[in-house]
Amino acid sequence: MTRVTKTSRPPSPPRIRDAEATKLRILKAAKKEFAQNGLEGGRVDAIALEAQANKRMIYHYFESKENLFKIIIEQAYIDIRSEEALLNLESLPPKDAITEFVRFTWNYYLKNPEFITLINNENLNKARHIKGSLTLREVSKKFVARIQAILDQGAQDGTFRAGLDAVQVNITIASIGYYYLTNSYTGSVIFNRDFLSKKALQERLAFNIDTILRLLCA
Amino acid sequence: MTRVTKTSRPPSPPRIRDAEATKLRILKAAKKEFAQNGLEGGRVDAIALEAQANKRMIYHYFESKENLFKIIIEQAYIDIRSEEALLNLESLPPKDAITEFVRFTWNYYLKNPEFITLINNENLNKARHIKGSLTLREVSKKFVARIQAILDQGAQDGTFRAGLDAVQVNITIASIGYYYLTNSYTGSVIFNRDFLSKKALQERLAFNIDTILRLLCA
DNA sequence: CGAGAAAAGAACCAATTAGTTACTTAAATC
DNA sequence: GATTTAAGTAACTAATTGGTTCTTTTCTCG
Known part of the structure; x- marks a missing residue:
C-alpha cells in the first residue's frame, strides 16, 4: 500500500473556488448525462468531465450517484x-x-x-x-x-x-x-x-x- | 499465459444436447432480463444462469448481446x-x-x-x-x-x-x-x-x- | 497575517462484466 | 464402431467504473 508522492507537477491554471457554482455545474451535467444514458448508463466520470469538476466533488456534495x-x-x-x-x-x-x-x-x-x-x-x-x-x-x-x-x-x-x-x-x-x-x-x-x-x-x-x-x- | 488443465472433475449429470431448446431457453431468459433491466442493465451472465445455459452458448447462437x-x-x-x-x-x-x-x-x-x-x-x-x-x-x-x-x-x-x-x-x-x-x-x-x-x-x-x-x- | 477549514485534485482500488480461449463430450454420419 | 461435427463447459482477460484515500491549494476570519 505504498503511495508514490509526486514531487514535481506540471503548472496548472489557478483553481477558482466556488462551491455553489461547482454544485450547479455538477447538477446541470448530471441532468444531461442521466437524461442521455439513464441512471445505470450514466457515468459519474462523464458528469465530472462535463461539469469541469473532479469526481471527488460529486461525492463530496451529493454523497452518491x-x-x-x-x-x-x-x-x-x-x-x-x-x-x-x-x-x-x-x-x-x-x-x-x-x-x-x-x-x-x-x-x-x-x-x-x-x-x-x-x-x-x-x-x-x-x-x-x-x-x-x-x-x-x-x-x-x-x-x-x-x-x-x-x-x-x-x-x-x-x-x-x-x-x-x-x-x-x-x-x-x-x-x-x-x-x-x-x-x-x-x-x-x-x-x-x-x-x-x-x-x-x-x-x-x-x-x-x-x-x-x-x-x-x- | 499458462493454463491449468483440470485432471479430475466432479462427476456431472449427463448433458442433454438440444440446440433448439437451448436457444429457446436463452431467448426466454433474455426477454425477462432485458425487460427487467434494460439493454445496458441486463447481464449476460444472468441470462445464462436463468436459461441454464453457458454464457458461451449465448455468443455461439446469438453473436452478441x-x-x-x-x-x-x-x-x-x-x-x-x-x-x-x-x-x-x-x-x-x-x-x-x-x-x-x-x-x-x-x-x-x-x-x-x-x-x-x-x-x-x-x-x-x-x-x-x-x-x-x-x-x-x-x-x-x-x-x-x-x-x-x-x-x-x-x-x-x-x-x-x-x-x-x-x-x-x-x-x-x-x-x-x-x-x-x-x-x-x-x-x-x-x-x-x-x-x-x-x-x-x-x-x-x-x-x-x-x-x-x-x-x-x- | 497566519492558521484552520473547505474546496479541489490525482491516483488508486475493488468489483463487475462483455466477450474469448482452450478444452470436453454427446450425438450424427458413414 | 470409428470419425466427424457441433453442443457444452470452465477459466480467463481486458476494460470499465463507482467510490475512496491522501495530498494540495485557496479562501476566510480571528
Whole structure:
C-alpha cells in the first residue's frame, strides 16, 4: 500500500473556488448525462468531465450517484410545475385554459426532452428515488387542484361535462403527447414516416387539442 | 499465459444436447432480463444462469448481446400483431371493433408488461436495433391497413367522422394505455393513489374506451 | 497575517462484466 | 464402431467504473 508522492507537477491554471457554482455545474451535467444514458448508463466520470469538476466533488456534495439522480428527478418535477403555474390558466375561460394547458404540456416536452427521459428512467426504477418525497406530493396536489378548478368551472358554465376527474384528464393530456415523443423512434421506423418533422409535430398537437376538447366538452 | 488443465472433475449429470431448446431457453431468459433491466442493465451472465445455459452458448447462437436484444425486440412486435390479428376485428361493426381493439391493447400491456419495457428501452436506444427491419415494416403496414379499414367503414356507415388517420388514432389508443402503465410508479407516488389496483385499472380502461369513442364518433 | 477549514485534485482500488480461449463430450454420419 | 461435427463447459482477460484515500491549494476570519 505504498503511495508514490509526486514531487514535481506540471503548472496548472489557478483553481477558482466556488462551491455553489461547482454544485450547479455538477447538477446541470448530471441532468444531461442521466437524461442521455439513464441512471445505470450514466457515468459519474462523464458528469465530472462535463461539469469541469473532479469526481471527488460529486461525492463530496451529493454523497452518491443515486442521491444525485434523486435530486435531479425531484427538481425536474418542480421545474415543470413552476413553469406551468406561471401560465395563470385560472384567469382564462375553461376551454381556452385547457387548450393552453395541452399546448404547454406538449411544448414543454419538446423544449425539455430530458424531462421525458428522466421521468421514464425513474419509472424503470419503480419510482424508488421519489418515493416518500413530501415536496413532490405537495407540488402535485396543488397542481391537480388547479386543473380540477378549471374542469369544475367549465362544468358550471356548461362548457364541459360534469364529474370529470382532473387526475384522469391530466394523465390523458400528458400521455398523448409523452407517448408520441418517447416512442417517436420506433414509431418512425414502424410506420415509415418521420414523427419529428415540423409538420408532423404541428399536426399531432392539433390532433391532441381536438382529442382533449372532444373528451371534455358537453 | 499458462493454463491449468483440470485432471479430475466432479462427476456431472449427463448433458442433454438440444440446440433448439437451448436457444429457446436463452431467448426466454433474455426477454425477462432485458425487460427487467434494460439493454445496458441486463447481464449476460444472468441470462445464462436463468436459461441454464453457458454464457458461451449465448455468443455461439446469438453473436452478441446487442444482437440478442434486437431479436427480442423484433419478436415482441411480431407477437403483439399476431395476437391482435386473431381478433378478427373486421368482422365486427366499426364501433365494437374499435372498442374491442382498445380493450385488447390495454389487456395486452397488462398481461405482457415486458412488452412495454422492451419497447421503451428500444426507444431509449433510438430504435437502432429495428432500424432497417423490413419484417417489422411489413407487419405494421398490414396492421395500419386493418385499423384504417375499420375507420373507413365507420365513416361510411355514419358511425365515425370522416378523414380519420389510422396512425394518429392508433398512437392515441396505445398512448392512453401505455403511458398510464409505464408511469404508474411515479404516478402513484405523485398523485397519492394506487394506479395499479383492480378498481383503478378497470376505471382507466372504461375512461380510455370513452375517450376514443368520443374522438371517433360523428 | 497566519492558521484552520473547505474546496479541489490525482491516483488508486475493488468489483463487475462483455466477450474469448482452450478444452470436453454427446450425438450424427458413414 | 470409428470419425466427424457441433453442443457444452470452465477459466480467463481486458476494460470499465463507482467510490475512496491522501495530498494540495485557496479562501476566510480571528
